[in-house]
Amino acid sequence: MEKQSRLLCSELCVQRRLFEVTLNCTVLAWKDIQIDKKHTGRAIYGAVKAGSHCVPVCEIIAVQEKEDDSPCKDTGKWQKVPQSPADSCQHAFTANRPKYLLVYINPYGGKQRGKQIYDHKVAPIFSRASISTDVIVTEHANHARDHLKMEADLKKYDGVVCVGGDGMFSEIMHGLVSRTQQEAGVDDNSMEETLMPCGLRIGIIPAGSTDCICYATVGSNDPVTSALHIVVGDSQPMDVCSVHNEDHFLRYSVSLLGYGFYGDVLTDSERKRWMGPARYDISGVKTFLSHRYYEGTVSFLPAEGNSGTPRDKMQCRSGCSICQQTSSDKLVSKNEDSVSDAECRDTWTVIRGKFLAINAASMSCACPRSPKGLSPSAHLADGTTDLILVRKCSRLNFLRHLLRHTNKDDQFDHSFVEVYRVKQFRFTPRYQECDSEVDLRESGATGKQFLSQICREHRACGCMPSQSNWNCDGEILPHTAIQVRVHSQLIKLFARGIEEQPVFEDLYAHCAI
Ligand SMILES: CCCCCCCCCCCCC/C=C/[C@@H](O)[C@H](CO)NC(=O)CCCCCCCCCCCCCCC
Ligand SMILES: Nc1ncnc2c1ncn2[C@@H]1O[C@H](COP(=O)(O)OP(=O)(O)OP(=O)(O)O)[C@@H](O)[C@H]1O
Ligand SMILES: [Ca+2]
Numbered sequence: 001m002e003k004q005s006r007l008l009c010s011e012l013c014v015q016r017r018l019f020e021v022t023l024n025c026t027v028l029a030w031k032d033i034q035i036d037k038k039h040t041g042r043a044i045y046g047a048v049k050a051g052s053h054c055v056p057v058c059e060i061i062a063v064q065e066k067e068d069d070s071p072c073k074d075t076g077k078w079q080k081v082p083q084s085p086a087d088s089c090q091h092a093f094t095a096n097r098p099k100y101l102l103v104y105i106n107p108y109g110g111k112q113r114g115k116q117i118y119d120h121k122v123a124p125i126f127s128r129a130s131i132s133t134d135v136i137v138t139e140h141a142n143h144a145r146d147h148l149k150m151e152a153d154l155k156k157y158d159g160v161v162c163v164g165g166d167g168m169f170s171e172i173m174h175g176l177v178s179r180t181q182q183e184a185g186v187d188d189n190s191m192e193e194t195l196m197p198c199g200l201r202i203g204i205i206p207a208g209s210t211d212c213i214c215y216a217t218v219g220s221n222d223p224v225t226s227a228l229h230i231v232v233g234d235s236q237p238m239d240v241c242s243v244h245n246e247d248h249f250l251r252y253s254v255s256l257l258g259y260g261f262y263g264d265v266l267t268d269s270e271r272k273r274w275m276g277p278a279r280y281d282i283s284g285v286k287t288f289l290s291h292r293y294y295e296g297t298v299s300f301l302p303a304e305g306n307s308g309t310p311r312d313k314m315q316c317r318s319g320c321s322i323c324q325q326t327s328s329d330k331l332v333s334k335n336e337d338s339v340s341d342a343e344c345r346d347t348w349t350v351i352r353g354k355f356l357a358i359n360a361a362s363m364s365c366a367c368p369r370s371p372k373g374l375s376p377s378a379h380l381a382d383g384t385t386d387l388i389l390v391r392k393c394s395r396l397n398f399l400r401h402l403l404r405h406t407n408k409d410d411q412f413d414h415s416f417v418e419v420y421r422v423k424q425f426r427f428t429p430r431y432q433e434c435d436s437e438v439d440l441r442e443s444g445a446t447g448k449q450f451l452s453q454i455c456r457e458h459r460a461c462g463c464m465p466s467q468s469n470w471n472c473d474g475e476i477l478p479h480t481a482i483q484v485r486v487h488s489q490l491i492k493l494f495a496r497g498i499e500e501q502p503v504f505e506d507l508y509a510h511c512a513i
Contacts, residue, residue, distance in 0.1 A: 011033065028060060097129075100132045101131055101134075102136070103133050105118050105135065105137045106207070109208045110209050114164055118135075118205060122223055125227045125228065126227065144171045145171040148176055157200060160203070164205075165208010173254065177195070188249045189249045194487075198491045201235060201494050202493050204218075217498075230494040237492050243470075243482050251475060254363065256473060259427060259469070269283035296355070296358075296429040298352075299426045310378065310412065310420070360386070364378045374388065374411070375411070388419045
């Protein structure tokens with residue numbers, strides 16, 4: 001038997017069925033053995049009624065030693081694994097696994113089942129995998145963010161887990177990113193600063209209303225699947241956008257930054273929180289019917305060279321080559337000129353107009369409501385965001401555009417929709433634009449005087465330019481003029497991206513083998 005590729009081979013009897021089991025450094029495999037006593041009296045390998053099964057060793061949750069008390073005891077041929085290959089094998093698949101996790105549960109997210117989901121579905125898996133936990137059930141909004149930012153002894157942990165929805169994830173991400181910048185002495189109010197990547201991975205146990213971040217990084221919103229990704233120590237880097245108003249940091253975003261339609265849906269739905277997840281549909285219909293458009297200027301720095309385009313069919317999947325290319329480019333560019341030097345050479349594209357929606361999707365934003373997301377080919381970790389501009393159009397056309405979020409057609413194949421893959425962008429609503437500011441300075445008025453002056457004038461003539469709010473991953477921003485920069489791969493999740501085939505189907509059922 002070759003030492004590395006075939007460490008163990010045995011027959012195993014489970015519930016009166018005989019299996020041939022093999023274990024090497026990468027795979028545990030087992031197949032049914034049919035005893036053909038009639039003809040040869042010998043076991044026939046491969047002539048199986050049920051199929052063969054295998055599990056990559058790196059995905060085994062736990063190994064439990066048991067006394068063999070089965071009736072087939074005498075037929076068992078387990079051979080002792082030589083200690084050193086067994087150790088290296090074990091080390092290889094447990095090296096990236098977390099041993100101690102800090103868990104925050106939002107008891108009020110989604111359908112208010114966060115605590116129940118954690119206790120019944122997740123805690124037993126962590127305990128079987130010998131993971132220790134400190135669990136905090138939050139008592140108020142921003143409890144988790146502030147605890148992470150100021151109090152938690154992060155050196156103790158191998159990761160942070162949030163049980164809740166996108167809002168709860170956002171709290172954890174803000175806490176962790178801010179803490180990392182504080183400790184590294186990085187000023188997050190400066191847009192030019194290169195942010196320090198976070199050391200701890202974040203796990204998401206979905207228990208919210210949209211669960212877009214979990215859905216777009218795992219491919220489902222199933223708590224057990226997410227718990228298994230945490231246990232096996234998966235790692236998925238992810239881009240984070242910083243959002244500023246002048247020299248003032250506002251928030252980070254990983255999924256959707258939306259002005260116009262999605263800003264208005266969120267503003268309206270916040271007043272209906274008591275309705276639970278249905279609030280988004282009610283506010284969605286209401287906002288659709290109001291059909292408001294907004295004027296302003298969008299400027300952006302387009303992404304370079306081989307980053308693909310939002311309209312190609314290169315969807316971000318597990319092991320995505322575009323995101324991997326970004327990782328290696330980052331390593332190379334560390335020794336070259338700084339990001340801001342490179343960006344100074346780039347030219348900004350400026351687009352002025354009337355928009356029903358301005359959406360920046362840093363990831364696909366896939367969720368159960370929109371299985372392929374707002375930008376199906378956006379990438380999790382490519383250092384860019386897809387900027388989608390939906391210009392003023394008829395209600396019918398806007399409905400056709402929204403319907404494309406739910407079907408297979410090219411979302412962007414409409415004359416009133418434009419999409420760009422960008423590294424940075426800015427938005428200025430019409431009433432704050434520079435020419436107004438020039439008038440203001442010429443008239444010698446202060447900012448406040450000028451704003452109240454245009455308010456008075458426009459109220460009188462009835463053409464007051466309306467303004468929306470920015471929806472930043474489900475939070476309303478306090479400013480409409482914003483500057484956004486994508487920070488490539490700033491955080492890491494316990495995930496591996498969306499896989500074409502579910503991998504854990506048989507795994508949990510067999511974890512005691
Ligand atoms: C005609 C059917 C059209 C269906 C269109 C469904 C589009 C759904 C797209 C969802 C995109 C979610 C992006 C993720 C954003 C998260 O960071 C954030 C935090 O959780 N969620 C929201 O802001 C929550 C945003 C929730 C938005 C829900 C919008 C529902 C729109 C309904 C429009 C109905 C028009 C009917 C006309 C008769
Ligand atoms: N104990 C708490 N009491 C009140 N609010 C809380 C508490 N813990 C967290 N929150 C806040 O609740 C908000 C919503 O939580 P969460 O994201 O878990 O659910 P959701 O809004 O239903 O889901 P989604 O964000 O996916 O739409 C978050 O913004 C979070 O800051
Ligand atoms: Ca991205």
